[in-house]
Amino acid sequence: MIAIKMHKRREKVGMSVVSEILLDIVNNAESVSVMNLIAHAIAIGAGSQATNHRSMLWLKTNKYIKVTFKDGDNRTKYLVSTKKGLSHFKGLE
Numbered sequence: 001m002i003a004i005k006m007h008k009r010r011e012k013v014g015m016s017v018v019s020e021i022l023l024d025i026v027n028n029a030e031s032v033s034v035m036n037l038i039a040h041a042i043a044i045g046a047g048s049q050a051t052n053h054r055s056m057l058w059l060k061t062n063k064y065i066k067v068t069f070k071d072g073d074n075r076t077k078y079l080v081s082t083k084k085g086l087s088h089f090k091g092l093e
Helices: 002-013 017-028 034-043 049-061 083-087
Strands: 065-070 073-081
Touching (some): 017 049, 017 073, 017 083, 034 049
């Protein structure tokens, strides 16, 4: 039942399965670096680096995630969920 609701929600907003997996990873972490997110996604078999970067760009463009920096270090990008990203999985339980 949850899978059907997730599929309908993904279809409605035009989100790919890989984008939803990446969003779930970001939602479950306080913040995650881009490098760690890509490594984790590849480890679980969620596509190639190019596919994951394209999905991250889609999530960022559609305001599901945002890029932040920590401690004035602009070399490492961290991804955090926005309110829209956090609310994507609400109501699926």
